[in-house]
Amino acid sequence: MLAGFAEARLAAGEGAELTLAGFKFKRYAEVMVQLWRQARYEVSLPKGFEGVCNVGLEFDLWPGLGQRFLEHVRQAAPGMAIAVWPGAGPDLDPSYIFVDHGEAFRRLHAEAFAGEAPPAVTIASSDWATCLLLGRGGSDYLPLRVAEGLIAEARLHVAAGAPVFVRRVYVVENAQTVKAWGWYAACLAALDRG
Numbered sequence: 407m408l409a410g411f412a413e414a415r416l417a418a419g420e421g422a423e424l425t426l427a428g429f430k431f432k433r434y435a436e437v438m439v440q441l442w443r444q445a446r447y448e449v450s451l452p453k454g455f456e457g458v459c460n461v462g463l464e465f466d467l468w469p470g471l472g473q474r475f476l477e478h479v480r481q482a483a484p485g486m487a488i489a490v491w492p493g494a495g496p497d498l499d500p501s502y503i504f505v506d507h508g509e510a511f512r513r514l515h516a517e518a519f520a521g522e523a524p525p526a527v528t529i530a531s532s533d534w535a536t537c538l539l540l541g542r543g544g545s546d547y548l549p550l551r552v553a554e555g556l557i558a559e560a561r562l563h564v565a566a567g568a569p570v571f572v573r574r575v576y577v578v579e580n581a582q583t584v585k586a587w588g589w590y591a592a593c594l595a596a597l598d599r600g
Contacts, residue, residue, distance in 0.1 A: 488528070
């Protein structure tokens with residue numbers, strides 16, 4: 407309903423001028439439409455899949471146990487999409503692994519691949535995705551700092567024509583505490599240098 411409203415509003419926009427209230431509302435409407443598209447993307451299943459197997463896995467269990475489990479599910483239940491999360495307890499390639507790098511990345515990814523079916527495998531860890539990618543092939547989005555060594559070794563390559571996503575890195579600090587750390591400013595400067 408919301409998406410239909412936005413599309414109708416845009417289609418009928420020729421020659422119309424927004425009021426002050428309309429301008430204020432417009433940015434909220436655009437965000438709501440974007441959120442609606444993202445929600446539809448995240449809750450739908452890839453074409454040909456009948457369900458989702460959500461797996462919570464401690465980070466240290468991925469090598470070996472987690473990876474073997476994922477491969478077993480892919481072979482034993484090819485109609486099951488898989489999402490692996492850390493915890494206790496353009497035409498996407500069919501072997502595409504969606505690495506969930508957080509809310510901002512999900513939004514950028516949904517915009518870049520609007521209308522595409524969601525991937526069959528979703529993983530919330532770059533390390534897990536890299537392990538899986540090197541073991542069985544496919545494609546995914548990895549932070550450059552994770553992939554650059556593997557690219558230099560020719561074990562991975564950058565997909566030509568794929569959208570590039572830029573993500574910010576934040577440092578949260580207690581201003582009072584870091585005043586006493588003489589080494590802190592140099593560490594932050596080293597982060598800026600790459």
